[in-house]
Amino acid sequence: MTTLSSKNIKQLKKASxxxxxxxxxxxxGVTDxxxxxxxxxxxxxxLLKISVLQNCLEDKEDIAKTVSEATDSNVVSIIGNTIILYRESNTNKKIELS
Incomplete structure (x- = not known):
């Protein structure tokens, strides 16, 4: 998992x-x-968005942490009930971080 700078986060939020x-x-909840x-x-x-539904029993911060650790990705942001994740692709590089 790479560390994102505030500039990278801003760029990814805009792209998402x-x-x-x-x-x-x-x-x-989160399954295998x-x-x-x-x-x-x-x-x-x-880059993708995950929506946390109202009937979800888990906390959205816990879900974001669990998913990001399991997928080796970065949590860009949690806005409302939406989680934004980013992970650089090995084969399909589309986003160039500045």
Whole structure:
């Protein structure tokens, strides 16, 4: 996991503005299959949003920490019930951090 500077975070927030959440965390919480799917999408897109539903029993900060550690990604931001994650892709580099 690389460390993001405040400039990088600002750039990634701007890039994520038009993205829609791809995943939703509900009452089942974070599962192994969920982590596996996030890994695949991070490799393809580098940046994604996860929506935490109202019926989720876990805290959104805990979910963000769990997912980022399991996928070796960075939590860019948590806005409301939306988590923004970033991980540099090995094969599909799309975002160039300044």
């Amino acid at each position: 503005h038009n993205l829609n959440p791809i995943f939703q965390v509900g009452k089942n 299959n969920f982590i596996e799917q996030i890994n695949d999408v991070l490799e393809k897109r580098e």
